[in-house]
Amino acid sequence: MKKKRKILGFKQYIIIFLCIITLNFFIPRLMPGDPFTFLSAEEGQDHTAFSSEDIERHKKYYGLDQPLWQQYISYVRNLLKGDLGYSIHYKEEVLTLVLSRIAWTLSLVIASVLLSAAIGVFLGTISAYYRNSSLDKILYSGLITLSEVPSFIIALVMLFYFAAHLKLFPLSGGMSHFVDFSSRWEMIKDILLHAFLPLMALTITRIGEFYLLARNSMISILDKAYIKTARGKGLKRRRILFYHALRNAIPPIVTRIFLSFGGALGGAVLVENVFNYPGVGRLMRQGVFFRDYPLIQGIFVVMTLFVLVMNYTADAIYKKLDPRVS
Amino acid sequence: MIKKALLEVKNLEVDYPYGTEKITAVREVSFTIEEGNVLGIIGESGSGKTSIALALMGLHDKAVETNGEILYNDEYLHTLSEKALNKYRWRDIAIVFQNHLDVLNPVMTIREQILEAIKKHLNLGKKEMDKKIKELLKMVHLEEKWCHAYPHQLSGGMRQKVLIAMSLACDPKLLIVDEPTTALDAISKEEILQLLEGLHKNKKFAMLLISHDMYVIQRLSNKIMVMYEGRVLEEGVTKDVLENPMHVYTRGLLDASLDINPYQDLWGIPEGNKDEETAGCIFQERCYQKKESCREKIPELQYVSLERKVACNRGGIITLLEGRHIHKTYGDGRNPIIACNNCSIKVRSGEIVALIGQSGSGKTTLATILSGLLEEDGGEVLFDEKSVLGNNFTSRKKGIQIIFQDPFSATNGGFTVEEIVKEPLDILKSDTKEEKNRMVKKALEEVQLPITKDFLQRKCSSLSGGQRQRLAIARGLVMEPKLLIADEISSMLDPSTKANVLRLLKGLQNKFGFAMLYITHDLALARKISNKVYIMYQGNIIEEGSACEVFEKPQSDYGKRLLGV
Numbered sequence: 001m002k003k004k005r006k007i008l009g010f011k012q013y014i015i016i017f018l019c020i021i022t023l024n025f026f027i028p029r030l031m032p033g034d035p036f037t038f039l040s041a042e043e044g045q046d047h048t049a050f051s052s053e054d055i056e057r058h059k060k061y062y063g064l065d066q067p068l069w070q071q072y073i074s075y076v077r078n079l080l081k082g083d084l085g086y087s088i089h090y091k092e093e094v095l096t097l098v099l100s101r102i103a104w105t106l107s108l109v110i111a112s113v114l115l116s117a118a119i120g121v122f123l124g125t126i127s128a129y130y131r132n133s134s135l136d137k138i139l140y141s142g143l144i145t146l147s148e149v150p151s152f153i154i155a156l157v158m159l160f161y162f163a164a165h166l167k168l169f170p171l172s173g174g175m176s177h178f179v180d181f182s183s184r185w186e187m188i189k190d191i192l193l194h195a196f197l198p199l200m201a202l203t204i205t206r207i208g209e210f211y212l213l214a215r216n217s218m219i220s221i222l223d224k225a226y227i228k229t230a231r232g233k234g235l236k237r238r239r240i241l242f243y244h245a246l247r248n249a250i251p252p253i254v255t256r257i258f259l260s261f262g263g264a265l266g267g268a269v270l271v272e273n274v275f276n277y278p279g280v281g282r283l284m285r286q287g288v289f290f291r292d293y294p295l296i297q298g299i300f301v302v303m304t305l306f307v308l309v310m311n312y313t314a315d316a317i318y319k320k321l322d323p324r325v326s
Numbered sequence: 327m328i329k330k331a332l333l334e335v336k337n338l339e340v341d342y343p344y345g346t347e348k349i350t351a352v353r354e355v356s357f358t359i360e361e362g363n364v365l366g367i368i369g370e371s372g373s374g375k376t377s378i379a380l381a382l383m384g385l386h387d388k389a390v391e392t393n394g395e396i397l398y399n400d401e402y403l404h405t406l407s408e409k410a411l412n413k414y415r416w417r418d419i420a421i422v423f424q425n426h427l428d429v430l431n432p433v434m435t436i437r438e439q440i441l442e443a444i445k446k447h448l449n450l451g452k453k454e455m456d457k458k459i460k461e462l463l464k465m466v467h468l469e470e471k472w473c474h475a476y477p478h479q480l481s482g483g484m485r486q487k488v489l490i491a492m493s494l495a496c497d498p499k500l501l502i503v504d505e506p507t508t509a510l511d512a513i514s515k516e517e518i519l520q521l522l523e524g525l526h527k528n529k530k531f532a533m534l535l536i537s538h539d540m541y542v543i544q545r546l547s548n549k550i551m552v553m554y555e556g557r558v559l560e561e562g563v564t565k566d567v568l569e570n571p572m573h574v575y576t577r578g579l580l581d582a583s584l585d586i587n588p589y590q591d592l593w594g595i596p597e598g599n600k601d602e603e604t605a606g607c608i609f610q611e612r613c614y615q616k617k618e619s620c621r622e623k624i625p626e627l628q629y630v631s632l633e634r635k636v637a638c639n640r641g642g643i644i645t646l647l648e649g650r651h652i653h654k655t656y657g658d659g660r661n662p663i664i665a666c667n668n669c670s671i672k673v674r675s676g677e678i679v680a681l682i683g684q685s686g687s688g689k690t691t692l693a694t695i696l697s698g699l700l701e702e703d704g705g706e707v708l709f710d711e712k713s714v715l716g717n718n719f720t721s722r723k724k725g726i727q728i729i730f731q732d733p734f735s736a737t738n739g740g741f742t743v744e745e746i747v748k749e750p751l752d753i754l755k756s757d758t759k760e761e762k763n764r765m766v767k768k769a770l771e772e773v774q775l776p777i778t779k780d781f782l783q784r785k786c787s788s789l790s791g792g793q794r795q796r797l798a799i800a801r802g803l804v805m806e807p808k809l810l811i812a813d814e815i816s817s818m819l820d821p822s823t824k825a826n827v828l829r830l831l832k833g834l835q836n837k838f839g840f841a842m843l844y845i846t847h848d849l850a851l852a853r854k855i856s857n858k859v860y861i862m863y864q865g866n867i868i869e870e871g872s873a874c875e876v877f878e879k880p881q882s883d884y885g886k887r888l889l890g891v
Contacts, residue, residue: 232415234414237408248432324432
């Protein structure tokens with residue numbers, strides 16, 4: 001609470017953004033291979049279907065024959081115009097591609113972060129109130145262990161057990177194909193059923209983070225004099241815990257929620273591939289596999305923007321939540 | 327009129343966990359607060375005052391163990407569940423917590439925090455609640471605009487007012503006030519005291535007032551309870567206790583209070599060394615008048631007079647020296663000069679008593695009789711309840727020592743420094759040679775004289791007046807006296823030497839806790855150092871009382887003339 005978050009200005013965010021898109025430009029180009037070796041290849045195979053003239057022609061078409069710095073300048077110029085380029089593999093605007101998939105990913109990410117925050121904070125509060133009891137100890141060690149397991153491993157385990165073994169959930173995809181839904185509700189149910197396991201996989205790994213944060217802040221807050229004041233007033237335990245105490249713990253938690261979107265996005269990329277979920281993560285895997293530079297870059301730019309906006313929002317909200325930060 | 331008891335506490339005990347052990351913060355504390363009365367609890371930090379307050383409201387953490395009975399208005403509060411207790415909290419017993427930034431919730435407005443208590447306990451409509459909040463703020467002289475402020479936007483004084491307003495939101499019958507004026511400047515402090523005084527007068531709630539500030543207790547309470555390390559050492563009517571403390575600790579607290587003793591030098595109670603745990607009296611390592619038995623026996627809080635209780639194995643501060651009806655006449659039958667006429671005087675342990683009066687009033691005669699060096703014609707002198715006859719107390723350790731006005735005639739110029747100090751020990755013959763040398767050096771060190779071999783062998787005639795007076799004091803100290811009679815010891819010294827010698831003496835007195843009878847005609851000095859004052863005039867003691875009383879409001883005509891009041 002007393003630690004002041006360093007609050008960045010808008011200008012600093014611009015500089016960070018420029019640094020990131022620069023890295024974003026160079027990293028794919030440092031990978032071995034190029035788009036045209038893979039353009040017509042099947043996954044896992046490595047033979048070329050293009051003649052060297054074809055490749056030259058294609059490179060010229062996509063501007064890849066120019067020196068790197070010229071490519072870079074035109075990339076930035078286009079980016080500022082809102083043009084993310086044209087996917088070499090999908091033969092489509094990158095922006096259109098990303099936008100068609102992003103809703104799947106974002107809903108997964110946002111839902112998982114909010115859900116893990118809610119569960120984590122609730123359990124953390126309970127744990128802090130009953131600190132050093134066996135309940136606290138079980139919660140503590142259990143959640144710490146869970147938070148150390150990467151989300152894709154949890155995803156795999158869940159996939160094998162709940163989907164493949166128990167057949168409670170569909171194995172893959174975002175919704176059932178070739179089905180006429182009798183009502184809108186049926187469709188939503190189908191989408192939720194598909195989203196459940198990926199969502200859980202992403203949520204479970206994040207609970208520990210919020211649990212620890214909430215538990216630690218609540219422990220120090222519950223020792224504060226104003227909690228005694230509240231008890232002295234004869235208020236109910238529920239009000240003291242979830243109003244007096246939690247309100248003081250909320251600012252860092254809300255900040256953390258926004259900061260978590262970045263990490264959750266990374267997790268989603270992997271989990272989507274486990275469940276073959278039609279989000280940006282799977283799109284990216286395709287992009288990387290085919291060395292589809294514009295696509296990879298485009299996805300990165302969108303993700304970067306999302307994370308930066310979230311960080312900025314975290315700062316802005318922090319100021320609002322704590323009357324002492326002015 | 328006997329008021330109805332509102333709160334009765336019996337044998338309260340509070341234990342804090344400390345690793346596998348526990349620390350007892352409060353033990354065997356019992357008290358009663360009647361409707362509309364104010365009980366003040368005073369004591370040094372860590373004496374358990376706040377622990378009592380929290381125990382009364384059941385606000386201790388779960389790990390803290392509280393035992394004893396708390397009876398409020400025929401309801402045993404200590405038997406109630408948290409939920410049942412919530413009905414009493416704030417509605418019946420409210421508390422003004424010690425003021426610091428964290429005592430109010432930092433993310434809630436003042437209004438919200440006052441309002442929630444009202445909402446919880448009083449069944450009021452929205453309009454009535456608004457009105458109530460306005461009333462409360464007005465009552466503590468706080469502008470209405472502050473109700474939308476957050477705690478960090480308030481000053482310390484304003485926060486204290488908010489705490490008071492909040493505590494009175496549900497018109498409690500008992501208000502606990504914990505250190506209402508700490509960390510406030512003098513003006514805010516006075517304002518808060520006046521506010522509490524006024525509110526108490528109007529609202530007639532009973533109050534448990536906790537403070538380490540004697541002045542606050544003096545201003546607001548009718549009864550007082552003095553606490554030390556979780557126990558009550560003295561209790562009684564505030565006015566009486568402050569005028570005539572019966573426990574060494576209480577007197578120490580009073581001496582350390584500038585508001586009550588504006589003229590005296592500031593001396594705290596010396597810290598004892600608590601290296602060994604003893605089963606006996608908790609105060610014994612800091613006590614001036616402890617006996618061997620104090621190490622074994624825990625004193626009980628007992629009545630020593632009608633409304634006064636003291637927990638001391640010796641029944642409170644003992645009277646060390648008492649002169650009863652002393653009479654002394656010089657000269658023959660035809661021309662009698664009455665030097666002392668029916669003089670009665672008392673010196674309690676650890677106390678500095680000044681005997682003042684102009685030259686020829688009989689002060690020195692009385693002092694010499696009290697020491698046993700001069701025989702009285704009538705009356706008797708008792709030291710520690712035994713008669714003083716001849717040199718029976720001056721010639722032994724832990725007895726009486728006297729230091730005279732003129733150091734040149736009191737110390738033999740032909741003796742060396744060492745001989746002077748060692749002489750009484752030589753006469754006693756009770757210590758070995760090494761012991762004696764050690765004691766001599768220690769005494770010289772205490773009076774800040776050098777202990778080099780060269781100095782020890784110097785002839786007294788080569789020393790200055792100040793040095794010789796210190797030497798005389800060292801000779802007195804070597805006998806570890808319980809009472810030191812100092813007869814005008816500073817009148818022959820220059821002002822700077824006088825200041826040094828007196829500071830030294832007062833420091834030694836505070837450290838060793840001996841009592842002192844200080845005879846002087848220097849009024850300013852008497853006011854500065856003494857707890858009690860006797861005024862002598864033409865062989866009679868015409869006035870006596872605490873230094874404050876006598877100097878502020880002398881009763882006798884002569885006293886008024888002498889003190890120019």
